Amino acid sequence: MSSRDRATASPLFVPHKSDRRSARAAKEQFATARDQARGAARPDDRRRTTTLDPDLQPTYPAGGRPGPASARGGRLKLPAHRMTTAVASGAYPFLAEGGLGSQGIYVGQDVHAEAAFCYDPFALYGRLEGFTNPNILLAGVIGMGKSALAKSLALRAVAFGYRIYVPCDPKGEWTVVAQELGGQTISIGPGLPGRINPLDAPAKPYGADEREWANEVRKRRLLLLGSLAKTVLRRELHPMEHTALDIALDQVVAYHSAVGTTPLLGDVAYVLNSPDRLNAATGEPSGRLGRAAEDLAHALRRLIHGDLSGMFDAPSTVAFDPTAPMLSIDLSRLGGAGDDTGLVLAMTCASAWMEAALSDPRGGRRWVIYDEAWRVMRHSALLERMQSQWKLSRGLGIANMMVIHRLSDLLTAGDAGSRGRALAEGLLTDCSTRIIYRQEADQLASAAAVLGLTGVETQAVSALTKGRGLWKVAGRSFITQHLLHPRERELFDTDLRMAA
Structure with a gap:
């Protein structure tokens, strides 16, 4: 053997009497062990997300949606194709929404995009296509964080x-x-010291003409008196009843202007209950106007001598501060016995009283929140006032928010084709932002019909968890998880009495 020749030897172990099945099993075990060893040697490059909020759970696992609808069949193989992003978004639409931008109030996290979600109706107006008004509808069942x-x-x-x-x-x-904000709360109810005179004349806006403003104040007072009467009578007013209200208000205002005082509801009711004064004002000897005003006089009497006496029949004992960061009117003493008439009357008077600040062009931009709005959907008089405020939201610089439980609450305003139903549907139409929290299974069909939800959106609404809602902003949809600060959790806890 020469020096160039080399020989190596290794022991070869051949199991005695090894069949083909055992050899195949041993080979498979070896391959499995080799794959596990290779996987253990690789670094774990999976994305780990840590969050302080327990509500932020991923919608789908990191590998995507499981099941046959995951669109990962593994059998479709197409050749490579180059295209622009505009075409790609239509060919492959399974992309997360880009969001509304970073300008505005921080709400929480966009679930699909996993990015911060901000919203400001005043910032979006004029910048987002299709965003025509700053009004908001918020609907959701009890306990979902609405x-x-x-x-x-x-x-x-x-x-x-x-x-x-x-x-x-x-x-x-x-x-x-x-x-907590250093604002103002006015509590109205039987036995409480707070008094509000709904006939208070609001302060004249800067630059307004004296005569035009006087006519505007008169229109607001007539609208208020008509709303109160229609709520109590539960019907529309007749033409002669409108005439009686006009005459009674003009006589009361003329008298108080001469003596330098403010008219009261009791003064208007007294004139309506004086047929001679009404008939003398029109020059009709038949006495028809006096008889037509009898129902009006009894309707207003409820606010003076009935169950709502002592709240709106005297001069105001509280002053409205338009510079306060927040003003709320507490009506929790009313409407507890199942009759919402008293609550609606009080809300009508309070709304008229607050219009003084809303009409001031120097008042800045404001939010007007109607909590538990479902309780007033059956009263067309109050719906008319809300519709006027919805229509003038852009000119007044206000964002109205209507909070209800179910979308079917809008249908309780009246029968199909009635004025009440038309007013309620008009409020929904004038809301460019619709926030829907979880709805019950029997309400999904009506919610989808009223809001025009797609099948995917309807399915998403039925599976929403606490604090998570479907935001439809000018036709764009987002699933957003609302995040609360610990201090906010303490302030907004409505389940305190349910705790042990």
């Missing part, structure tokens, strides 16, 4: 210089929020 979202938006809006008005707080939940 009220917490409304209060959180109000609390955070103050940091942006906005003022908050809550003309109706039927459960008294906004009082603690107003106190």
